[in-house]
Amino acid sequence: MRILITNDDGIHAPGLAVLKQIARTLSDDVWAVAPGEEQSGAGHSLTLSRPIRLKRHGDQRYSVSGTPTDAVMLALAHVMKDAPPDLILSGVNRGANLAEDVTYSGTVSAAMEGALAGVRSIALSQVYPREGMGDTVPFAAAESWAGRVLAPLLEMPFEAGTLVNINFPALAPGMVNGVRVCRQGIRDYGRLRVVERTDPRGYPYYWFGLVPAIETPGHMTDLEAVAEGYVAVTPLHLDLTHGPGLASLAERFAAVG
């Protein structure tokens, strides 16, 4: 099995080293193609207005001067063109990718790009307990539980255009209650905090504050699973159509003709 690992925290992120160890337990043929710099929050963006540089860091290890989506695209279309991966693992992200985070997440978007390309793709994220931890986030739960969570996912077929999103709770491995398959949650919107400061030249600048979003965990969602100490495993797809909306919209527009 040939594995491509990528992330949105960048080629030098500790979580990518953790993911490499996880991937190496599955195969000796592991390739890393990841953004050269942190791209958290890049979502599924694609670089069209600038050239992309590819830098070789060693055997089967490259960085891309772009987004996680750029990295997967360049890996599939160029770096690994003659020997495409059987599996794409994205992560292990420093921080949760739960609920609507998946639309902001470069980690999940890299897996989305893999799914679009028809490659089995899985995103992995490690929740951490508090902000301000920088690169000191403990990945112990991911390290200990990834093998158990990935094994069944590698044995089953994935439906076309689907991916799997995994979040490890912020707990020591022995405190994790198990694995729960659950749907994507959605938070009450509470995260908007803009920090305004002044730069050395006297101009204002703004930075989005990372306040915890308010949440009322819905039953059987990824938010609830992680809050209750489980590894959350959520199948995702890229069809964002709201099913019930189709009928009500069609009704509205029937009169318009």
Ligand code: MN
């Ligand atoms: Mn990230």
